[in-house]
Amino acid sequence: MNRLLRRSLATLVMIAAIVLPTAFSATSAQAATYACTSAATIGGLSVPVYHTGAGETQYCTMSTSQSATWNGGAFALQYALHTCYGYDLEIDGHFGPDTKKFLAKAQAREGITGDGVYGPITSSHLKFVLAASPSKCGGRV
Template identity: 40%
Template sequence: MWSGHTGSSYSHSAYLLQKSLNRCYGENLVTDGEFGWRTEDALWRAQGDEGIKKDGIYGIESARNILHHKTTSGCGYVR
C-alpha cells in the first residue's frame, strides 16, 4: 500500500501505477517510479472515476477497482 509522498526512491510498482494512470485514465504523469504528489492526485481522480473512496492511497480497494494497463489487452480490472 502506498500512502502519500515517498521522497526520491524508485518503486517499480509506482512506475506501473503511473503507466496505468496515463494509459487508462488519460493522465500525463512522468513515469519515474516515484509516488509523489502528482501521482497521488492522479490516483485520487481515478478513484473518483471508479466511485470509490478518494484518498490518494493505493490499497486493496484501489487495486481491485481501478483500471490497470495490461500489455496484451489494453486496460482492465485486476480481480
C-alpha cells in the same frame, strides 16, 4: 439494586457493541501491512505488488511517504493512470504529489474514496494495463 445492576450491565453491553467494532476495524490502506515495492503480472495485468517469501501479493499500500526512492509499484500505477485513465503525469516510479492527485481522481472516478492512497480497495477497483500489451488497458485485478 439488582434491577439497577442489570440496567447498567445492559447499557455497558450496548456501548461495547457500538464502540468495539469501530475501534478495531482497519481502513483500506491499513488493512494491508506491506508497502508495494515492485510490479508483477496478476491475471494478465501489470499491477503493484509486494514480494513475500512465498511469492507476491497485490494487497499492499503506497503513498507519498514512499516518494524518495524508485518503486516498480509506483511505476506500474503511474503507467495505468496514464494508459487507462488518460492522465498526463510523469511516469518516473516515484509516488509524488502528482501521482497522489491523479490517483485520487481515478479513485473518485471508480466510485471509491478519492484519498490518493493506494491500498487493497483501490487495487480491486482500478483498471490496469495488459502485461502482454502495455499500450492497452485491461481490466481489474
